[in-house]
Amino acid sequence: MIILVIQVSWYRMAFYILRRLLNAVLVIWAAFTISFLLLYLLPSDPVSLMLSSDTGGGGSAVATSEQYAMLASRYGLDRPPLEQYGYLLAKAAAGDLGMSMQSGKTVITQIGEALPETLKLAALSLAIALVIGSTLALVASYRQDGYLRAILLALPPISMAVPTFWIGLVLLQIFAFELRLVPSLGNRGFSSLIMPALTLAIPAAATIAQTLSKGLDDAASQPFVRMLRAKGVPRRTIYLRHILHNASIPALTVVGLLVGNIFAGAVVTETVFSRVGIGRLLQNAVDVQDIPLVQGLVVLTAAAYAIVNLLVDLIYPLIDPRIRRGVGAGGDAA
């Protein structure tokens, strides 16, 4: 009997994962398609942009229609949009995202160069955000008295209202330019990673703190807490073992969403800190309307988002046995 139950739930689990995977593929395909459409609706076209890289003191000469046609056919941009879409989609499905129009590298190469740097940044900032956010929420929720609690609970909305680039610039001014403790520029090991990670972590920590403190307060007011108190369990134990456990589900959902925010925040943070990474790459690519590169990056971001949310969905049942049973009933965990 017991073996049978496990087998059934294993089968259901696999089906659940497969469904989530299909979902993820759908999200990525939608991102590819929408980005293609949007790039077509933007003003001008990539050929004109390639022909007139008009910055600095130069400017460019006017291309003849023959020159335009030659260049367009070189990149396949003279074909009807639907044909281009089909061609690009087929190639992308085979893992070839094409060639960047500006840098002379393949999109995969460019992403490969930039991604590790952004992953390092995202991982560290998420770790910092989790530590700061959870600590803040726990301390604020644990304290019963008014003042400190009020101050601590006011921190998240304040720090969320402050723009990321401003946080970055203030950190740079203090720690790089005045105290000269860390380099201000580039990707030079761990010391150059701290400040950008902190910049990204502050708004993320605020979000975590807010969600978690709300969850903690909700859980703390539930009857089982009174029950535990009555049984004589120390308050600290109740908090760390029972209340936190119950409050962590909504916080986990938020963490999944935060990964997307951190990717978006990387655009600003990597620019302010002159770092190599996906955010900078995206900003440059949009600037010059480098269609293959923008598309590659949109697909990548969609994939990252889908994967992280998949992971979050898979962690839920581990935390909450009710969801484990819910999977069996065919419901979505989220």
Next chain:
Amino acid sequence: MHFPFKVYAAAGAFTLLSTASALAQTPVSGGQLTYGLASFPPCLDRVQSNPNPAVFQQVVDNLLDQDPQTGKIVPYLAEKWEVADDGRTYTFHLRDGVTFSNGEALTAQVVADNFNLLWKMGKEGTAITAASFLTGFKSATATDAKTVVIAFEQPNAGFEQATTEKGLAILAPETLKAALPDRCSKGVIGSGPFVISDIQYNESVILKRREDYKWGSVNFKHEGPAYLETLTLRSIPERSVRVGSFVSGEIQAFFDASTDDLPNVEASGAAIVSGTSSGIAGVLLVNTSDPALSERPVRQALQVAVNRQEIVDGLFAGRIKPATGTLSTNHPGYLDQSKDLTFDPARAEKLLDEAGWTKGADGIRAKDGKKLSVKINYAGASEQPIFELIQQQLRKVGIDATLVAQSSAEQIEARKAGNWQLDWRTWGRADVDALAFVYSTVLSQNRGMTARPELDAKLKAIAGEADSAKRKQLADEAQKEIVEEGLGLPIREVTLLVPVAETVHGFGLTNDPFRPVFYDTWVDQQNN
């Protein structure tokens, strides 16, 4: 005996000053310098329309060079040259012993291959700006190991100066054989004083000097290898971070400072090196097919309603010159037209009154129920204060101006579609051929201007006129027409301000300040 602190300090400062001046007389070889760029060059090959040539500049040489002060053409890789057949045939005699950084030798055949490939790339649309210098190209032939003849179907009078432009730099055979995308991502191989040693895309390019370099332009101030051993060009997109990195010493110079940055930068003891683009003075080009702007008095009123002096004094602390002609003051074809560009609101009002544009209750002029309003198109937030000031100035004489900030994509589209009234244009080229690329209704990127066959013919004739006196005459006439007819409103010169640390000497900007030259630059030893 106790000296007050101030005396010590003064003595200390004096010693420092004298050391600095002593060092200034004897350049030191060695050391490194980091130069901050606002953006990373998307493509490291200038030939393929590269908007950021700072890297390319350091690794290549040209056949000829131009004296930035006088505009005179001087020897570089070619030690002698002749122009024949009214500018149809150019013969270059190359100097001996030049090698590219990969060891390949510079021969006449290599030079010929360079031009033939460039012409082909131009036709294919992969190098239109560089190839536009070759208009009417027929052939490039090596007649012996050191002599190359470049022939044109029709006279190309601007070609002599064009060989000094970086788009016509001479590249190694290995680069000529390379795929175009690779030239972008890995850079080109040239015979210049620096060699690319490391590229971190979006971050930095590290250049090392060539120890065997000995064929610099006569414009250079020394011979032999460059002083700097290592030159790092680092991209720092955020302006305030460039300033902060400079003040804290992480970088020793950067491109480029705004007037707001100058107090901070100067407080750190830095010098400000300014460089003015030799070319068209930054201009609001006028779309003469627009109903209001098709009226000559309106254009002429605009010309004198703008207070150029107020713009440069108010926004650039007087560090940038107002436009005093169609071309910049350091341009070989410069013609002083300051008289026609002097601020004269009374004249502007009179012209508009006479043309039937009367002021309404809101202070804006109107005729036949139509308001006198113009749109000013521009890209780049850094220019915005200029146009805001112009907006106020025009308002005073009853012209309503709307500012249209565009992305570069929108800008290109608007120009192509003829959907513009006043459009901010710059064009750097130290030859009078520059005029045609902005003002010819045929060659300008700005489409939609009413045909002006006479001026267009004049601008075309400049390209083919080999007689320099006649060429100057044609260019002068064209410039007069442009300003007097109000075909463009020249506003200010295109000048960049580059802060340079105290420890750095011999840094100079050419007549194209977008590509600094580091060959003569050296740094104090204690800096290393």
